[in-house]
Structure formats: C-alpha cells, structure tokens
Amino acid sequence: AQKITQTQPGMFVQEKEAVTLDCTYDTSDQSYGLFWYKQPSSGEMIFLIYQGSYDEQNATEGRYSLNFQKARKSANLVISASQLGDSAMYFCAMREAWAQGGSEKLVFGKGMKLTVNP
Amino acid sequence: GAGVSQSPSNKVTEKGKDVELRCDPISGHTALYWYRQSLGQGLEFLIYFQGNSAPDKSGLPSDRFSAERTGGSVSTLTIQRTQQEDSAVYLCASSTGRTKNIQYFGAGTRLSVL
Numbered sequence: 001a002q003k004i005t006q007t008q009p010g011m012f013v014q015e016k017e018a019v020t021l022d023c024t025y026d027t028s029d030q031s032y033g034l035f036w037y038k039q040p041s042s043g044e045m046i047f048l049i050y051q052g053s054y055d056e057q058n059a060t061e062g063r064y065s066l067n068f069q070k071a072r073k074s075a076n077l078v079i080s081a082s083q084l085g086d087s088a089m090y091f092c093a094m095r096e097a098w099a100q101g102g103s104e105k106l107v108f109g110k111g112m113k114l115t116v117n118p
Numbered sequence: 119g120a121g122v123s124q125s126p127s128n129k130v131t132e133k134g135k136d137v138e139l140r141c142d143p144i145s146g147h148t149a150l151y152w153y154r155q156s157l158g159q160g161l162e163f164l165i166y167f168q169g170n171s172a173p174d175k176s177g178l179p180s181d182r183f184s185a186e187r188t189g190g191s192v193s194t195l196t197i198q199r200t201q202q203e204d205s206a207v208y209l210c211a212s213s214t215g216r217t218k219n220i221q222y223f224g225a226g227t228r229l230s231v232l
Contacts, residue, residue: 033218045209045223052218091161095219103174104219105151108161 003027004092004109012115013082020067021077021112023092029053033095034075035106036066040088048090051075082116089113120144122224124210130230131200139195139227143212150193151213151221152177152185156206164208167193168215200231 005024013019025034036048051059051066059066063083067076079086090113093106123142131137143150152164163177167187178184182201187193197204207228211221 035220037223042225043207043228044225045211047220047222050218050220093161103163103166103176104149104213104215105163105166105174105177106153106161106221107163110160 003107004094006090006092006109006112008112010113010115012117015084015116015118016081018078018080019082019114021079021090021092021114023075023077023109025073025075025092025094027073027094027096029096034066034068035093035095036064036075036077037091037093037108038086038088039091039111040085045091049077079114084116084118087114087116122210122212122222124208124224124227126227127225128228128230130232132232133202134199136196136198137200137229139197139208139210139229141193141195141210141212141224143191143193143210144222147212147214147222148190149213149215149219149221150187151211152193152195153209153211154206155209155226159206161209164195197229200229202231205229205231 032053034051038046049061049064051068063080065078089111091111092109125140150167155161166174169190182198185195207226209226211223213219213221
C-alpha cells in the first residue's frame with residue numbers, strides 16, 4: 001500500500017499568489033514525522049518543513065506552512081506569495097516510529113511539479 | 119558550514135564494471151542514509167548508518183550493492199557488475215540522529231550504465 005500519496009502531478013501558479021500542495025499519508029503508528037522537500041532542476045533535495053505527529057500547532061517556516069490534519073491523515077504544504085524560484089519538484093515524506101536503534105528512513109511520495117509563472 | 123558532499127557528480131560506466139560512490143556528511147552528523155532516485159521507481163531508501171554500523175540495509179536491491187562507513191564519517195556505496203537498471207541518481211543524506219532528526223541531502227551522483 002502506498003504510504004505517501006501526492007495526487008497532483010503538476011500545478012501552475014502566478015507569482016505572488018499562494019499555493020497548496022496536497023499530501024496524504026497512511027500509517028498505523030502514533031509517533032511519526034512528516035517532511036516536505038524541494039528539488040529544483042539542479043537536483044539537490046532541500047528541506048523545507050517538518051511536522052511531528054504530536055505537534056499541536058501547524059509548522060511554519062517563513063513562507064512555508066504545513067496544514068496538518070491528523071484525523072484526515074493529510075499534511076498539505078502551503079506556500080504563500082509564490083516566487084519564480086519556487087518552481088521545482090516538491091516531495092512529501094514520512095518517517096515512522098521504529099524500535100530503538102533501528103532505521104529512521106524516509107518514505108517519499110512521487111512528488112509534484114510546481115511552476116510559478118511571472 | 120559545509121553541507122553533504124557527494125562525488126563524483128556524474129559517472130558513466132560500462133555494463134559489468136564496478137563503481138564507487140562517495141558521500142561526505144555534515145560534520146558531527148552521526149546518521150547517514152543512501153537513497154536512489156529513478157524515473158520509474160521514484161525515491162527509494164537503500165541503507166542507513168548510525169556511526170559505522172548499518173542497522174538497516176533493507177533497501178539494498180541485490181548483493182551487488184554494498185556500503186561502508188569509516189570513522190563515523192565518509193561513506194562509500196559500491197555497485198559491482200553494474201547493470202543498465204542501476205542507472206539512477208544516488209542521493210546521500212545525513213542527520214544528527216536527535217530530536218527532529220532532519221535529513222539533509224547532497225546533490226547526488228548521477229550514474230549512467232551503458
């Protein structure tokens with residue numbers, strides 16, 4: 001079963017507008033972490049924002065915020081005031097709880113391509 | 119400070135040859151991860167190191183793949199007898215292993231097997 005689902009293959013947004021990128025996840029763990037990464041055409045994965053499953057407040061990092069709806073198992077990324085440099089692939093990822101000493105690997109969604117138009 | 123460094127950035131090899139990919143993590147990061155990104159499979163986990171030991175090797179696709187980490191720092195991913203399906207971008211990440219344990223990625227090595 002797919003653990004991270006990003007259903008939007010691509011989105012277009014006008015510069016300075018806000019945009020929401022969707023992510024739903026599937027886990028039976030109570031403790032987990034959710035991440036968003038940006039991958040521009042240069043290829044490097046850039047960390048944007050983190051949300052812990054027990055965090056009561058939605059995470060914010062500058063122009064990025066995470067709309068965390070635990071009951072719906074969704075973790076949508078909101079980018080306010082889009083900039084041309086925001087054009088990139090965006091990946092949602094999850095880290096599940098693991099036994100002590102075990103892995104903390106990330107499971108990624110398939111990603112979605114955001115294009116910001118001037 | 120310096121980020122995660124990977125070398126080479128690009129590698130072209132012939133089918134059947136062995137290749138070594140190198141990852142230099144952020145100084146002080148105890149955890150190190152290898153992932154593979156390909157068009158058909160997306161981003162896949164390969165192996166996780168905590169210090170020099172690898173408690174999770176579950177993502178290595180075959181016994182042609184191996185990795186080691188020495189001195190709790192640099193890691194090398196080795197692919198023996200490369201196949202065309204090994205062509206992908208190999209990404210390395212490192213983290214502190216504490217609290218949020220955010221993984222920071224290098225720019226990757228693009229491997230092309232002819």
